[in-house]
Amino acid sequence: MNHPQAAEQFNRDIDRTTWHDKALWFVRQKRDRAVYQVPEWEQLRELASQIKNHTLSRLDDYLEEFERNAQQNGIQVHWAANAEEHNRIVLSILQKHNAKRMVKSKSMLTEECHLNPFLEKHGIEVVDTDLGERIIQFSHEPPSHIVMPAIHLKKEEVGRIFHEHLGTPADASDPQFLTETARQHLRQKFVAAEVALSGVNFAIAETGGFVVCTNEGNADLGVTLTPVHIASMGIEKIIPKLEHLGVFTRLLTRSATGQLITAYTSHFHKPRPGQELHVVIVDNGRTEQLGRPDFRNSLKCIRCGACMNTCPVYRRSGGHSYDYTVPGPIGSILSPNTDLKKHSTLPFASTLCGSCSDVCPVKIDIHVQLYKWRQIISKEKVMPAGKRLSMKVLANVLARPSLYARLGRVARKVLSLTPYAISHAGAINPWAIARELPEPPKQSFRDWYAQNAAKEMETPVSPTPVVDPN
Amino acid sequence: MSSRDQIIANVKANKPQALPLPEIPDFGPDPAQTFTRFSDSLAFVGGQLVELPAGQTVADVVRERFPDAQRIAASVPLAGIPLMPVDAQTPKETLEQVDVAVLQGVFGVGENAAIWVPEANMPHRSLPFIAQHLVLVIDRYTIVPNMHEAYRQIDKTSLSYGVFIAGPSKTADIEQSLVVGAHGARSLTVLVR
Numbered sequence: 001m002n003h004p005q006a007a008e009q010f011n012r013d014i015d016r017t018t019w020h021d022k023a024l025w026f027v028r029q030k031r032d033r034a035v036y037q038v039p040e041w042e043q044l045r046e047l048a049s050q051i052k053n054h055t056l057s058r059l060d061d062y063l064e065e066f067e068r069n070a071q072q073n074g075i076q077v078h079w080a081a082n083a084e085e086h087n088r089i090v091l092s093i094l095q096k097h098n099a100k101r102m103v104k105s106k107s108m109l110t111e112e113c114h115l116n117p118f119l120e121k122h123g124i125e126v127v128d129t130d131l132g133e134r135i136i137q138f139s140h141e142p143p144s145h146i147v148m149p150a151i152h153l154k155k156e157e158v159g160r161i162f163h164e165h166l167g168t169p170a171d172a173s174d175p176q177f178l179t180e181t182a183r184q185h186l187r188q189k190f191v192a193a194e195v196a197l198s199g200v201n202f203a204i205a206e207t208g209g210f211v212v213c214t215n216e217g218n219a220d221l222g223v224t225l226t227p228v229h230i231a232s233m234g235i236e237k238i239i240p241k242l243e244h245l246g247v248f249t250r251l252l253t254r255s256a257t258g259q260l261i262t263a264y265t266s267h268f269h270k271p272r273p274g275q276e277l278h279v280v281i282v283d284n285g286r287t288e289q290l291g292r293p294d295f296r297n298s299l300k301c302i303r304c305g306a307c308m309n310t311c312p313v314y315r316r317s318g319g320h321s322y323d324y325t326v327p328g329p330i331g332s333i334l335s336p337n338t339d340l341k342k343h344s345t346l347p348f349a350s351t352l353c354g355s356c357s358d359v360c361p362v363k364i365d366i367h368v369q370l371y372k373w374r375q376i377i378s379k380e381k382v383m384p385a386g387k388r389l390s391m392k393v394l395a396n397v398l399a400r401p402s403l404y405a406r407l408g409r410v411a412r413k414v415l416s417l418t419p420y421a422i423s424h425a426g427a428i429n430p431w432a433i434a435r436e437l438p439e440p441p442k443q444s445f446r447d448w449y450a451q452n453a454a455k456e457m458e459t460p461v462s463p464t465p466v467v468d469p470n
Numbered sequence: 471m472s473s474r475d476q477i478i479a480n481v482k483a484n485k486p487q488a489l490p491l492p493e494i495p496d497f498g499p500d501p502a503q504t505f506t507r508f509s510d511s512l513a514f515v516g517g518q519l520v521e522l523p524a525g526q527t528v529a530d531v532v533r534e535r536f537p538d539a540q541r542i543a544a545s546v547p548l549a550g551i552p553l554m555p556v557d558a559q560t561p562k563e564t565l566e567q568v569d570v571a572v573l574q575g576v577f578g579v580g581e582n583a584a585i586w587v588p589e590a591n592m593p594h595r596s597l598p599f600i601a602q603h604l605v606l607v608i609d610r611y612t613i614v615p616n617m618h619e620a621y622r623q624i625d626k627t628s629l630s631y632g633v634f635i636a637g638p639s640k641t642a643d644i645e646q647s648l649v650v651g652a653h654g655a656r657s658l659t660v661l662v663r
Contacts, residue, residue: 023645023646046492047492053486053489054490054491056485057485057489058485059485060481060485063478063481073630079477081476081477129653131644131652132641132643135643148643148646150643153645155645155647158644158645179641179651183651183653187566190562190653191562191563191566207626215642215652216639216640216641216653216654217652217655218652218654220598220599220654221596221600221653224594224595224596224599224600225562225565225596225600235477240491242624242626243618243621243622245617245621246494246616246617246620247617249617249634250616257642260511260515260581260582260583260636261579261582261584261617262636263635263637263638263639263654264633264634264635264654265633265634265636266631266633267631267633268631269629270629270630270631272595273559274559281477283477287481287484288484290486291480291483291484296484296486
């Protein structure tokens with residue numbers, strides 16, 4: 001199913017769409033309140049953007065510097081060209097330790113690599129420990145948002161999921177009670193786990209360590225108890241120096257949820273005594289994106305999700321309608337890089353209003369890239385045939401002023417004679433499914449102008465009378 | 471070619487022209503307001519501020535706030551309170567029993583109430599997260615205005631593990647309702663000396 005089809009399905013439940021829209025707008029408003037308290041906000045965005053631009057321009061050096069320093073710290077560094085290699089590396093570490101139970105904190109990269117189903121196939125129990133992720137793991141759904149994975153579910157639905165999987169009373173839906181239940185359930189999992197896997201928010205080349213940000217403390221609790229910690233990161237997570245964290249920690253959570261900072265900002269540089277610490281550095285299409293001058297900018301993303309919360313299309317179509325690991329505006333510029341045909345409708349899932357670019361803490365020109373992907377999609381002929389044909393016809397008409405005028409006259413006539421039920425029938429005119437066509441004017445602007453310009457020629461404009469100053 | 475060399479080679483081939491690294495300017499706000507900002511931020515992130523009253527010790531405050539706590543672990547001396555012995559070798563089943571952990575923070579940050587706790591100040595890495603309740607002790611004069619200053623305070627040469635803690639563990643994953651006490655500490659008390 002493509003985006004417009006999935007979005008249409010989502011919109012069939014009007015109340016739910018409105019509820020979803022409001023829930024995300026609420027987060028956007030919290031973001032605004034947090035941002036307005038920082039007078040140097042725009043300066044911070046510019047700094048973050050420049051630091052990321054610089055890093056991408058020397059990414060090979062910084063990756064090698066990170067590897068060198070991490071190894072000196074006692075971290076084992078692995079490299080994975082693609083998702084498959086990443087998954088194999090993780091499995092081999094688990095097998096080396098004869099481990100069957102793994103706890104995992106939020107990592108969009110492992111979603112991208114489809115790590116969970118791969119490990120489960122090999123007999124590993126994988127438990128997602130972020131509350132939102134645990135909920136959707138129970139309900140066998142992908143996350144619908146990168147920061148709030150279960151934002152599409154109502155508390156009653158979470159209650160039903162917990163009733164089924166954790167044995168809570170059938171009608172229990174109080175978030176406090178459900179969270180406490182999850183706490184008790186996951187504590188057992190934390191203590192029983194043999195390996196813990198976390199994502200990486202920032203990896204510091206200068207010090208050979210990395211930072212993981214959570215509010216729940218699930219990443220921290222997992223990796224500080226197990227004898228093995230695996231951290232998976234994309235190559236774009238690198239920043240040059242420790243001091244740069246000052247900029248990024250100020251931007252990330254204010255942009256994401258309107259908090260001042262996450263409850264826990266954990267800095268890992270060395271394994272605990274007796275523990276193994278592994279970092280898996282993953283490419284999976286990122287170096288290819290780096291080679292596209294118009295789109296490499298998307299690699300600056302720090303995964304705050306602000307572009308989703310502000311996007312009028314995301315808010316009213318839901319994260320699942322994008323059918324990609326990272327939904328929303330940023331996902332719509334990342335996904336065509338991986339499979340242009342499969343994700344060809346995503347760059348069109350936007351009004352190009354530019355709100356995503358305005359809230360982006362690292363100043364990615366998201367809406368410009370959406371527009372550029374549209375052009376590539378139309379050149380590569382992966383647009384639906386109907387749209388491609390109509391665009392072609394339209395381009396021809398717009399390039400010929402006299403043809404445009406003639407057809408305009410015909411359209412006004414035809415439209416004024418066509419009954420509403422036909423002019424607004426979705427099968428004939430999909431544009432009018434949720435829109436009203438304008439009332440056809442009696443006269444076109446071109447005709448009106450020709451007429452009035454002629455009149456003015458006849459009666460020259462009299463000069464403004466000068467008022468006598470006396 | 472190994473994946474490592476392939477990735478590095480691809481980056482080399484595809485990266486843009488070198489771009490400059492910006493200097494980070496000094497964003498220092500009025501230092502006189504730093505403590506007020508810290509206490510406002512702490513309230514915002516759901517932590518509880520206790521300014522150590524004259525004549526009282528950290529142990530007095532801990533006893534008063536957690537009268538029923540059986541198992542207390544600490545990295546600061548707590549005269550008269552029997553402490554649970556915890557070190558890097560303590561098994562997780564024992565760690566899981568900790569009611570209250572009392573740890574020394576190195577400094578606090580005014581703009582977000584984050585407190586820096588390095589590994590040297592935690593008998594076991596999991597202690598700040600696995601304890602049911604957490605008390606962090608900081609000295610008032612250590613509070614810095616913002617994260618830029620915070621990172622200047624961290625000794626780069628001795629990094630092993632360290633965490634900024636801002637408030638208790640929390641989640642809003644169910645319908646955006648804020649719930650305190652997700653997996654980590656159910657409460658955070660910040661004791662300012």
